[in-house]
Amino acid sequence: MSGYFTFLRDVYFFKDLSDEELHRIEGLCKEDRFRPGEVIFRENSPAERFFIVLDGMVEVWKDYSAPHPDLLAVHGQGHLFGEMALIDDLPRSATVVAKSETRVLYLFRREFDRILHENASVSMSILRSLSAMVRKSNESFVEDLRRQNTELETAYEELQSAQQELIRAERLSNLGKFSSMILHDLRNPISVVKSYGEMLQLFAGDGEKVREYATNVVREAERLNRIASEFLDYSRGEIRLDLQIVSVDQLIQQVMESVGESLASRHIEVVIVNSIHEPVLLDHERILRVMINLVDNARKAMRRGGTLTIKAERHESLAKVSVADTGEGMTQGTRERILEPFFSSSEDGGTGLGMVIVKNVVDAHRGTLEVESEEGKGTTVTIMLPLRS
Numbered sequence: 001m002s003g004y005f006t007f008l009r010d011v012y013f014f015k016d017l018s019d020e021e022l023h024r025i026e027g028l029c030k031e032d033r034f035r036p037g038e039v040i041f042r043e044n045s046p047a048e049r050f051f052i053v054l055d056g057m058v059e060v061w062k063d064y065s066a067p068h069p070d071l072l073a074v075h076g077q078g079h080l081f082g083e084m085a086l087i088d089d090l091p092r093s094a095t096v097v098a099k100s101e102t103r104v105l106y107l108f109r110r111e112f113d114r115i116l117h118e119n120a121s122v123s124m125s126i127l128r129s130l131s132a133m134v135r136k137s138n139e140s141f142v143e144d145l146r147r148q149n150t151e152l153e154t155a156y157e158e159l160q161s162a163q164q165e166l167i168r169a170e171r172l173s174n175l176g177k178f179s180s181m182i183l184h185d186l187r188n189p190i191s192v193v194k195s196y197g198e199m200l201q202l203f204a205g206d207g208e209k210v211r212e213y214a215t216n217v218v219r220e221a222e223r224l225n226r227i228a229s230e231f232l233d234y235s236r237g238e239i240r241l242d243l244q245i246v247s248v249d250q251l252i253q254q255v256m257e258s259v260g261e262s263l264a265s266r267h268i269e270v271v272i273v274n275s276i277h278e279p280v281l282l283d284h285e286r287i288l289r290v291m292i293n294l295v296d297n298a299r300k301a302m303r304r305g306g307t308l309t310i311k312a313e314r315h316e317s318l319a320k321v322s323v324a325d326t327g328e329g330m331t332q333g334t335r336e337r338i339l340e341p342f343f344s345s346s347e348d349g350g351t352g353l354g355m356v357i358v359k360n361v362v363d364a365h366r367g368t369l370e371v372e373s374e375e376g377k378g379t380t381v382t383i384m385l386p387l388r389s
Helices: 005-009 019-028 083-088 109-118 120-202 207-236 248-265 284-301 332-337 354-364
Strands: 030-034 039-041 049-055 058-062 070-075 095-098 102-108 243-246 268-274 280-283 306-315 318-325 368-374 378-386
Touching: 005 019, 019 109, 049 083, 083 109, 102 109, 120 207, 207 248, 243 248, 243 284, 248 268, 248 284, 248 306, 280 284, 284 306, 284 318, 284 354, 284 378, 354 368, 354 378
Parallel strands: 268 306
Antiparallel strands: 030 102, 039 095, 049 102, 058 070, 058 095, 243 280, 306 318, 318 378, 368 378
């Protein structure tokens, strides 16, 4: 006798077999040995034998030769491996490698098949064992799936928490920038209004002085109103248009009334070319603010004087309006950032929202914005708006 009877009796595959049936299988078993790291069989190879671990350990690998193989299982004494390929008559589904010095018992396919055909109790025992293996595998799979789901839920909650914290930090950062910009930009016109108010008190009897100072007070108040409107539009995010019938001639005239004095103080020549004389449908206040922002940006770029050209013309079904200056121009880095909130390259200061508001208003009109600039030669900003005449 081979001496494997007692060992086989403890193998779950054969636990329901009679002694006679077990002795018969014992007589068919053969022994083999494998060194650590030696491959017992490879994935996709033909299935000719199934094995039982006598002593030692084996590893079951998926994609063993790939850069990142997956370890599926480790089997020790009394465990079977390689039987599924014999039962379903398919190639090996994994690679098995000896983890340590390992002895195994094995049966060839033909002997295994003959036992199954000649002995119904062996077939039933194997069926029960396979059913138990599948059940255990399913339970393990479900347990692993639940664990992964729990880990995913925890990770998702942590991600949501981190995202909310980032949003909160960004809002606080923007609020801080808002507060700083508001204080900085409101302080100057408030100071000017205060000064002119005090001068009005001093020269209350001088009608000419009163008119001059009152005009300056109104101008600074309008400046305060524009700054407040920029912050309000930016904070809302979405701009709702109040469309009105607008004269382009009057619009340009209002722009010049608002910024003409500041342009003259820098000896800037103004050239106006307008070929749109019919009324159009626009949000008057916002387009006026767009034009004032563009002209004021041009003024800031021409510290030593220059020429400002405002041109309005029809371009098919669009109104094409451009504001061009002969100022300092912009570097490529500045051009790439001019639509960033709070970004300003001007030494004269500003909210850093002027071009953002321009873009938002143009987008709300379903128009387009284009900026061309060259260092030392100037900048041209062109807006295209649907011409609703």
